[in-house]
Amino acid sequence: MKIIVHRGAEEPGGNCIELVSGKSRILLDYGAPPGATREETILNIPGLYEKSADPVLGIIVSHTHQAHYGGILAKPLLPGVKVFMSEIMEDIVRITAKMQRKAGKFSADIRYFRKNHKFILGRFVITPFLTDHTAAESFAFLVESEGKRVIYTGDFRGHGNKAAAFRQFLAARMGPVDALITEGSQAEIEKGPAEAEIMEQVENNLQRRKGALYVMCQGQDIGLLTSLAILAKNTRRFLVVDGYAALVLERVKTLAAKQGAELKIPGLDTKYLHIIRNAATQRIYQLSEYAETFARMRPKMYGWDWLRDNLDRLIIPVRANSQFWIEEQIDDFKGAAFLYSDWERYDEEEGLTDTLKWFLARGLEKVPAPATGHAYFSAIRKLVENKKPRYIIPVNTEHRDKFTRTFGKRAKVLKNGEEFSPD
Numbered sequence: 180m181k182i183i184v185h186r187g188a189e190e191p192g193g194n195c196i197e198l199v200s201g202k203s204r205i206l207l208d209y210g211a212p213p214g215a216t217r218e219e220t221i222l223n224i225p226g227l228y229e230k231s232a233d234p235v236l237g238i239i240v241s242h243t244h245q246a247h248y249g250g251i252l253a254k255p256l257l258p259g260v261k262v263f264m265s266e267i268m269e270d271i272v273r274i275t276a277k278m279q280r281k282a283g284k285f286s287a288d289i290r291y292f293r294k295n296h297k298f299i300l301g302r303f304v305i306t307p308f309l310t311d312h313t314a315a316e317s318f319a320f321l322v323e324s325e326g327k328r329v330i331y332t333g334d335f336r337g338h339g340n341k342a343a344a345f346r347q348f349l350a351a352r353m354g355p356v357d358a359l360i361t362e363g364s365q366a367e368i369e370k371g372p373a374e375a376e377i378m379e380q381v382e383n384n385l386q387r388r389k390g391a392l393y394v395m396c397q398g399q400d401i402g403l404l405t406s407l408a409i410l411a412k413n414t415r416r417f418l419v420v421d422g423y424a425a426l427v428l429e430r431v432k433t434l435a436a437k438q439g440a441e442l443k444i445p446g447l448d449t450k451y452l453h454i455i456r457n458a459a460t461q462r463i464y465q466l467s468e469y470a471e472t473f474a475r476m477r478p479k480m481y482g483w484d485w486l487r488d489n490l491d492r493l494i495i496p497v498r499a500n501s502q503f504w505i506e507e508q509i510d511d512f513k514g515a516a517f518l519y520s521d522w523e524r525y526d527e528e529e530g531l532t533d534t535l536k537w538f539l540a541r542g543l544e545k546v547p548a549p550a551t552g553h554a555y556f557s558a559i560r561k562l563v564e565n566k567k568p569r570y571i572i573p574v575n576t577e578h579r580d581k582f583t584r585t586f587g588k589r590a591k592v593l594k595n596g597e598e599f600s601p602d
């Protein structure tokens with residue numbers, strides 16, 4: 180088996196990893212680097228846009244952050260190149276695409292995978308495992324072929340809301356692993372607090388606060404929205420989201436229920452969840468395919484006067500572009516606080532860094548939480564100790580030397596486009 184990291188070997192973001200076995204070729208992720216133009220995003224890999232002797236059988240997407248799937252949106256793929264993701268992931272991709280007025284059509288030949296269910300692609304056998312990360316659903320993969328085994332982690336951590344997924348990943352028996360392709364975007368952080376500990380501190384801060392709490396939170400970060408809902412309940416506040424977040428929560432819940440899983444996430448039946456009528460909510464109203472869900476959102480919608488009258492009782496998750504409606508509707512920031520992470524890069528969702536800048540320039544009391552959606556190095560160590568790969572290939576990181584220092588010759592630092600066979 181051959182491994183070629185087309186992008187992400189030398190930089191964070193925009194991962195694209197090719198695996199080759201005989202005439203079978205697959206890609207793991209095809210991301211858009213943060214801030215890249217359409218042209219910069221497109222990779223001219225043989226078989227993606229033009230026929231090649233050995234076709235690309237499929238692109239397997241780990242999660243719905245732009246840095247992992249944005250490349251698929253940049254240019255229509257050659258017919259026959261299938262895109263593999265979970266049903267929930269497809270829904271997130273479609274909703275997100277529809278939120279933009281000038282949204283390009285998302286047309287790809289999508290096939291679903293399910294966690295822990297093996298599927299076969301040419302000479303490859305692929306098993307998806309759920310991971311703990313900040314997208315709606317995130318996966319790692321075990322890829323087997325020619326008696327070789329490669330693990331690709333996608334993005335993961337062991338300290339978040341879905342820490343159980345990391346424990347299950349460690350517990351899964353995979354046999355001897357030849358190469359572990361792992362993310363290392365926060366590899367310089369050896370160890371840090373768990374999300375639950377951080378939320379406890381935030382709760383203490385909120386108990387004595389007389390003002391709104393604004394929280395940096397990606398629209399599809401179901402884990403953080405769930406933590407904020409618990410925070411709202413414990414501090415007798417309201418969690419204020421817009422129609423987009425409400426729709427994502429509702430869709431994820433419905434699709435999970437279809438597969439027999441009852442998720443404990445906030446939704447339209449959560450008493451203290453309120454919805455505001457901003458542009459994003461308005462956009463959902465225009466999408467006739469969500470008319471039924473929108474009708475159920477209506478009783479939870481509150482006007483701007485209610486919002487302004489109740490600021491001291493609100494928790495408001497903010498994401499890319501939220502600053503625009505806040506600037507228009509709220510001028511009283513007395514007692515307000517802004518919760519964000521000074522460890523996080525905030526470049527996985529387009530426009531999020533602008534939101535961060537806007538809030539930091541606002542003079543709100545900062546509540547920096549040492550949180551991250553990515554693995555502390557201690558989690559990477561744990562994974563290496565557990566799976567005992569012969570080689571460790573860091574991707575999506577600026578800290579490759581940390582891997583070389585720690586794992587010596589087993590760390591295989593590649594260049595973009597370089598071929599490597601773990602023989």
Ligand SMILES: [Zn+2]
Pocket residue numbers: 242244247312313314334527
């Ligand atoms: Zn991610």
